[in-house]
Amino acid sequence: MNDKDARILIVDDDPFILDYLVKLSNEFGYQSITSDNPVKVLELLKSHRFGAVLTDIKMPGISGIELLNKIHDIAPDTPVILMTAYAELEIAIEALHKGAFDFVCKPFRSEYLINCIKKALRHYKTLQIEKHYKSMLENTVKAKTEELAATLIEMKNLNKEIIQRLATVAEFRDTDSATHFSRISLYANKIAEAMDFDSGYVETITLASKLHDIGKIAIPDNILLKTDSLTSEEWEIMKTHTILGGNILSGSSHQALQIASSIALHHHEKWDGSGYPFGLKGTDIPLEGRLIILCDQYDAIRSRRPYKKSFSHEETFRILTKGDGRTDPGHFDPDVLDAFIKVSQVFDDIFEAYQD
Numbered sequence: 227m228n229d230k231d232a233r234i235l236i237v238d239d240d241p242f243i244l245d246y247l248v249k250l251s252n253e254f255g256y257q258s259i260t261s262d263n264p265v266k267v268l269e270l271l272k273s274h275r276f277g278a279v280l281t282d283i284k285m286p287g288i289s290g291i292e293l294l295n296k297i298h299d300i301a302p303d304t305p306v307i308l309m310t311a312y313a314e315l316e317i318a319i320e321a322l323h324k325g326a327f328d329f330v331c332k333p334f335r336s337e338y339l340i341n342c343i344k345k346a347l348r349h350y351k352t353l354q355i356e357k358h359y360k361s362m363l364e365n366t367v368k369a370k371t372e373e374l375a376a377t378l379i380e381m382k383n384l385n386k387e388i389i390q391r392l393a394t395v396a397e398f399r400d401t402d403s404a405t406h407f408s409r410i411s412l413y414a415n416k417i418a419e420a421m422d423f424d425s426g427y428v429e430t431i432t433l434a435s436k437l438h439d440i441g442k443i444a445i446p447d448n449i450l451l452k453t454d455s456l457t458s459e460e461w462e463i464m465k466t467h468t469i470l471g472g473n474i475l476s477g478s479s480h481q482a483l484q485i486a487s488s489i490a491l492h493h494h495e496k497w498d499g500s501g502y503p504f505g506l507k508g509t510d511i512p513l514e515g516r517l518i519i520l521c522d523q524y525d526a527i528r529s530r531r532p533y534k535k536s537f538s539h540e541e542t543f544r545i546l547t548k549g550d551g552r553t554d555p556g557h558f559d560p561d562v563l564d565a566f567i568k569v570s571q572v573f574d575d576i577f578e579a580y581q582d
Contacts, residue, residue: 232347233257233274237267237281237293238309247280254340256347264288264296271300278346280339283310283317283329290314294321303353305346309334405580406525407436412576413521420565421517431514434486438493438518441471453532468494468503485514493518496557516559520546520566523553528577539574 232255236247239262251258259274261267264285271279279297283290290308297306305327310318318329327349328342414435418428442450445467449460456464471490475483492506492515499507501519527545530536537545545553547567555563566573 232277233259234343234347235267235270235274235276235279235281236260237264237279237285238262239282239286243282243309250336250340251343254343256343264293267293268296268300271297271304276301276304277350278327278343279304279306280343281306281308283308283314283321290317290321291324294324294326298325303350303357305349307342307346406529407439409525409576409580410438410518410521411436412580413524413573414518416569416572416576417517417521417562417565420569421561430482430485431489431517434482434489434514435518435521437471437475437486438489438522439467439471440474440486440490441467441469444470444474455533465494465502468492488512489514489518491515493522495519497559498554498556500557511559517562520558520562523557524566524573525577527553539570539577543570 234251234256236244236251236258237260238244238247241262244260244262248258248260259270259276261270264287267279267281270276279301281290281293281297285293288296290310294306294308297304306325308318308321308326308329309332310329311332315331318326321329327346330339330342411432415428415432418431423431445464449456449463452460468491472487472492475487475490478484478487491503492512495501495504495506495511495515496519497508497511497516499505501511524542524546527537527542528539544550546558547555547563549555558566
């Protein structure tokens, strides 16, 4: 990300807040431009490029929703973070539905605000990379049958968008961090590459794996959001997220969603037959399920939970390859486990790099 991409537009009619936010953003290495005038804000967006806009939800002469719409009209890719008082939460939630990236409540904690800004800038950077990639792809295929190429690109992008939007739904419902879904996707990519699958399958499983826990959106809150251990009855309900996820994604004619459905249904099946929901064994388990269970298990062991500590990469590697009484290497397809061993250091890099 270059300096222009990391520049922040800060909007508030309180000079003390503006001064504080400028100092805070400078402390973390971000350039910032400020304004207390909504009209000037729109002119700045027309003449400058910003990686994020941080604005008070109430500005003189314009509502937060109106300002959000005007910002998106001028700079649709720029994430907008709203600063709001608790009394304005309903407006902030409405703004999220209208396309706001996030909101923070006043008085806000500086570390939470900086984290929001970091995520917004990362989101903006990703959009720019994707736009650049699409531009390169379009130039490459231009010499070929343009109508067919455009149709294929549109369908591919539609599949990606559908899966990404479904993954976002799962992120909002799951108690795991949002980056868990990204990590699983990247782990799957590295395992598939290490197993020498063709590029099409690698791309598909990388995308489809983001939906492995989509079934959890149908699990009741009192179970899904419970912070201590589940009872045996609650655990049986939790395990149904596999069947629910498979059903949610079933029936598609598109390969990515077909594989996503299979992953959702089978990612807790174990090579030795001790998994769920069907207790399948060995190669009766679809390949994508055999691959994702190892990725998911690695991330679960590494991640801290209210009921367990976080394990180091070295400890996790030992548990997966040697066992610890609960996890056993016999749970995993030997070929998938061998591939993991080859690229295990990359797993550690991914886990450390993708944290909320």
